[in-house]
Amino acid sequence: MPKVLISDKMDPKAAQIFRERGCEVDVITGQTPEELAAIIGQYDGLAIRSSTKVTKAILDAATNLKVVGRAGIGVDNVDIPAASAKGVVVMNTPFGNSITTAEHAIALMFALARQLPEADASTQAGKWEKNRFMGVELTAKTLGLIGAGNIGSIVADRALGLKMKVIAFDPFLTPERAVELGIEKVTLDELLARADFITLHTPLTDQTRNILSKEALAKTKKGVRIINCARGGLIDEAALKEALDSGHVAGAALDVFATEPAHEHPLFNTPNFVATPHLGASTSEAQVNVAIQVAEQMADYLVKGGVTNALNMPSLSAEQAPKLKPYMALATNLGRLVGQLESDRVKSIAIEVEGAAAELDMKPITAAVLAGFMSAFSDAVNMVNAPFLAKDRGLDVREVRHDREGDYHTLVRVSVETADGERSVAGTLFGNATPRLVEIYGIKIEADLGGHMLYIVNRDEPGFIGRLGSTLGEANVNIATFHLGRREARAGGEAVLLLSVDGAVAEPVLWKLCQLAGVKSVKSLKFG
């Protein structure tokens, strides 16, 4: 039974769902990185929010880990390249807390417009400073969104309801989507010059880090108010403090900080500054949503092989998974066959599908071919890390879907290009379930790939099979299955033999086989 650790505070529904769906679960929160590293080796899954930092050191200690699930959106607390390299799937829940976070941004916009926190503190201190707190209306003001994805779009919708004009800077926002949202797509400089309120809704990336830099803040309209419910690091906090002190920025509200938790900060106690402790996602509704989603997704993966909302692997629904399973086995074996046969450097690999296979999502099939192929060169390869390893090796990967009727109701072909030219193998599924090799390097053959096998290329002539059988018999090698194919219809050409044998064939026996008259090459193969 897969074992899952919940290492951050999460709604109890998560643990309940893990148990209901066949996982054992421990909830241990507030651990130091050392404490986590000491126990993580026992777990197949790790469910987190933002407190647990899934660093390379944690991943190195996580010898059984298959999936990290983030109950939330941002995954900047997970070293995704390190997880991918280790073959660990990283998932998030991209929609469960978006409404809540958008509402927090709107709440902070109101808080700034009417100085609510300061007015509250003053009133409760018995001051009744009616003349001190002069607010501004939101109606007819311009709201500038930096980032118009899930959360930005919801903020836009709410702001339009408040009769604001909404403009957005987002390089990936299409003009059609902007029209659909009822907002205007602008450049960053235009947004800075026009917005009365600016709200940030992008992830923290190399492109967005410090997007509101000192220079950018200087380009804003005097009296602008700024809200950040996305990630610390998007705004230059020192420059923001200066701009608030000088009065150029009339107010700023931050839910997120460059360093969290922010127990102290130069911005604290600055007039017109509002702070919340990364509360964007903190509503009971959002926390139930993300806890349920993350547990369902992780359990689906661990128990049924379904992949949803993974950031480093193609999606595969739990319903699709059983249908794709035999294809993955076929694809892995074809990839592994080519990987073992080709000792030359493979420059490119093409995965072609036709018939029933052409109706399926190709991404998992491609990932399985690559996993099989790469497993011939390195250990600990799986469908998660194989595409990354292939990229690292400079392998060009092509996917081709044929819309044609072939000899087989379904076919997967893997072709590689080496210095010696292109070679390909192909396989089908018998009864929609059993993987079967049907072609190897241009020669028709029918064989199940599995266990230990021998691949022999020889001259097609009488007596060869007898010599081969005797040599193997003398070496006490038992032949389990025997498959034969030849390039030409008549004897004298090239033939291939695929034998499955009961164990690995020792080097001296392979050498003897190579010495047999008519043998061109002998390869020992192993399938998982």
Ligand SMILES: NC(=O)C1=CN([C@@H]2O[C@H](COP(=O)(O)OP(=O)(O)OC[C@H]3O[C@@H](n4cnc5c(N)ncnc54)[C@H](O)[C@@H]3O)[C@@H](O)[C@H]2O)C=CC1
């Ligand atoms: N404060 C909190 O508790 C929470 C914070 N968040 C944060 O909110 C952020 C946004 O979340 P979603 O809207 O769900 O993400 P999303 O991926 O749907 O949207 C992000 C948008 O940013 C845009 N973008 C990317 N690079 C950009 C750039 N250089 N300039 C301008 N726009 C750029 C993208 O095109 C995309 O439209 C995430 O970073 C997430 O971590 C999310 C939930 C809760």
Ligand SMILES: O=C(O)CCC(=O)C(=O)O
């Ligand atoms: O889990 C949380 O409270 C933080 C949520 C968040 O920042 C996110 O989902 O990106």
